[in-house]
Amino acid sequence: MISRVSAVAKPVLFLLLLIALWDLSIRVFHVPPYLIPAPLDVIQVLIADWPDLFAQSVPTLSATLLGFVASAVIGIPLALLIVSSKTVEDYVYPLLVFSQSVPKVAIAPLFVVWFGFGLVPKVISAFLLGMFPVVVSAVQGLKSVDSDLLDLARGMEADRWQIFRMVSLPSAAPAIFAGLKVSVTLTVVGAVVGEFVGGNGGLGFVLQRSIGNFELPTMFAALVLLALIGVVLFWLVEWVEKLAIPWHSSQQKSFNQGS
Amino acid sequence: MTTAIELAGVTKTYRTKQGDVPSLRPVDLAIKRGEVVAIVGPSGCGKSTLLKLVAGLLPASGGAVQVNGAAVTKPHRDVGIVFQQALLLPWRSVLRNVMMPVEVKRLPEAEYLQRAHALLKMTGLSGFADKSPWQLSGGMQQRVAICRALVHDPEILLMDEPFGALDALTRETMNLDLLRIQAETGKTILLITHSIPEAVFVADRVLVMSERPGAIVASYEVDLPRPRNLDMMGDPRFAELARQVRTHFHTQGHLD
Numbered sequence: 001m002i003s004r005v006s007a008v009a010k011p012v013l014f015l016l017l018l019i020a021l022w023d024l025s026i027r028v029f030h031v032p033p034y035l036i037p038a039p040l041d042v043i044q045v046l047i048a049d050w051p052d053l054f055a056q057s058v059p060t061l062s063a064t065l066l067g068f069v070a071s072a073v074i075g076i077p078l079a080l081l082i083v084s085s086k087t088v089e090d091y092v093y094p095l096l097v098f099s100q101s102v103p104k105v106a107i108a109p110l111f112v113v114w115f116g117f118g119l120v121p122k123v124i125s126a127f128l129l130g131m132f133p134v135v136v137s138a139v140q141g142l143k144s145v146d147s148d149l150l151d152l153a154r155g156m157e158a159d160r161w162q163i164f165r166m167v168s169l170p171s172a173a174p175a176i177f178a179g180l181k182v183s184v185t186l187t188v189v190g191a192v193v194g195e196f197v198g199g200n201g202g203l204g205f206v207l208q209r210s211i212g213n214f215e216l217p218t219m220f221a222a223l224v225l226l227a228l229i230g231v232v233l234f235w236l237v238e239w240v241e242k243l244a245i246p247w248h249s250s251q252q253k254s255f256n257q258g259s
Numbered sequence: 260m261t262t263a264i265e266l267a268g269v270t271k272t273y274r275t276k277q278g279d280v281p282s283l284r285p286v287d288l289a290i291k292r293g294e295v296v297a298i299v300g301p302s303g304c305g306k307s308t309l310l311k312l313v314a315g316l317l318p319a320s321g322g323a324v325q326v327n328g329a330a331v332t333k334p335h336r337d338v339g340i341v342f343q344q345a346l347l348l349p350w351r352s353v354l355r356n357v358m359m360p361v362e363v364k365r366l367p368e369a370e371y372l373q374r375a376h377a378l379l380k381m382t383g384l385s386g387f388a389d390k391s392p393w394q395l396s397g398g399m400q401q402r403v404a405i406c407r408a409l410v411h412d413p414e415i416l417l418m419d420e421p422f423g424a425l426d427a428l429t430r431e432t433m434n435l436d437l438l439r440i441q442a443e444t445g446k447t448i449l450l451i452t453h454s455i456p457e458a459v460f461v462a463d464r465v466l467v468m469s470e471r472p473g474a475i476v477a478s479y480e481v482d483l484p485r486p487r488n489l490d491m492m493g494d495p496r497f498a499e500l501a502r503q504v505r506t507h508f509h510t511q512g513h514l515d
């Protein structure tokens with residue numbers, strides 16, 4: 001229990017230290033507030049504008065969550081297809097990598113043209129950023145399943161589905177969760193990108209509006225909320241991971257490396 | 260019909276991008292039902308390959324593999340396999356690991372659950388059914404793997420250096436356990452090992468393989484009485500057999 005508390009307390013302490021340094025350097029170097037606002041101003045905005053900021057967080061959070069769920073629900077089966085079929089791997093995987101090199105910010109306006117100003121273009125933007133790490137890590141996890149384990153299962157006359165369910169998927173689970181953790185933070189970015197180009201709501205929209213009006217404290221307040229969303233979602237995925245694969249964290253290294 | 264395993268002119272060549280790797284020269288071999296046969300040979304000579312052919316995990320390049328008179332073309336239920344590593348799934352308890360073949364083969368759960376418990380008891384693991392694999396020592400893990408190989412009551416036990424990762428003392432205990440299990444169940448056992456004393460101690464017959472591409476170059480009947488005990492390792496006949504087997508490796512170079 002004590003170690004759990006300190007696991008949360010340590011980064012919080014460090015964050016407080018950073019905020020103190022931020023405040024101190026603004027005072028020492030006389031940084032004007034139109035370049036960087038003081039922490040206290042940001043906190044004031046957070047409190048004063050809380051109802052509005054909270055309301056703006058909701059669409060961002062929805063787009064992030066929907067994008068993340070889509071990344072997982074489409075990414076993992078896609079990885080499975082890539083691993084189980086050489087043809088799919090040869091045709092699809094390179095295209096996927098290619099699609100990742102296209103800057104999302106550049107094509108995000110297209111989604112607005114296609115899908116309007118609602119939630120859909122933001123979800124798509126979040127999904128496009130979030131899916132890639134899921135696919136890559138799931139492919140890597142599924143490909144590095146111990147071949148002896150596969151022989152073991154085949155030797156029991158297991159069919160493909162049984163091998164996947166009993167051996168491959170659990171073996172690849174740690175890698176898949178690593179990908180999901182990267183994905184969840186990227187989907188936040190994706191949602192904000194979507195709001196940049198086609199937004200009349202959401203934290204991304206707040207960001208852009210406050211930059212336009214030189215309301216730096218508001219802008220920083222939005223950034224703080226975005227970071228918070230990212231951290232909380234990351235922790236949630238980690239928590240699910242602990243529930244889903246308890247053997248992974250608790251098993252000793254020596255077991256995997258063979259006795 | 261009393262032949263459990265029969266290989267007739269079986270060859271194996273692995274086809275790789277770097278070219279062909281001939282791994283088995285024509286092998287002829289017949290193992291009777293209830294017989295314990297040990298195979299020794301230098302590293303990389305094709306022992307695991309031979310075992311995988313019998314298990315149906317690999318197709319032969321030539322010749323015919325038969326188990327209980329039926330041609331082997333794919334994995335089949337007449338064998339249980341024990342590998343060098345225990346290969347227990349860490350996300351399953353000891354009991355669920357032992358029950359895995361039952362699940363895979365969709366056999367009646369209740370009936371085989373009893374069998375699984377009986378096997379765990381026979382191998383001294385009664386209290387560990389609900390433990391996780393990593394909570395067990397290496398020797399215990401390997402015993403779980405043996406239970407798993409036996410749970411669906413196959414006639415043949417295929418073992419690929421099952422005790423190679425264990426220390427010498429644990430290994431002797433495991434050899435005794437294996438002999439006891441064999442005496443109680445009458446299983447046919449094909450045991451691949453790097454240890455000449457282990458081969459002579461456990462087997463009715465010791466086969467010696469040559470360097471890759473492997474072929475069976477010698478066969479020794481072990482006429483030590485059963486049940487065997489560790490004192491027999493001091494028996495002059497035991498020492499003489501072990502010496503004869505060892506000569507093959509000195510003329511070939513090394514065992515491992």
Ligand SMILES: Nc1ncnc2c1ncn2[C@@H]1O[C@H](COP(=O)(O)OP(=O)(O)OP(=O)(O)O)[C@@H](O)[C@H]1O
Nearest residue numbers: 273275280282301302303304305306307308309471
């Ligand atoms: N999948 C494979 N592809 C290509 N060559 C292989 C493959 N598996 C094994 N070989 C080759 O076949 C030969 C026999 O391999 P095998 O694993 O049967 O040897 P072994 O006698 O079991 O060795 P060890 O005692 O080290 O376990 C080796 O030279 C190996 O390089």
Ligand SMILES: [Mg+2]
Nearest residue numbers: 306307308419
């Ligand atoms: Mg081998």
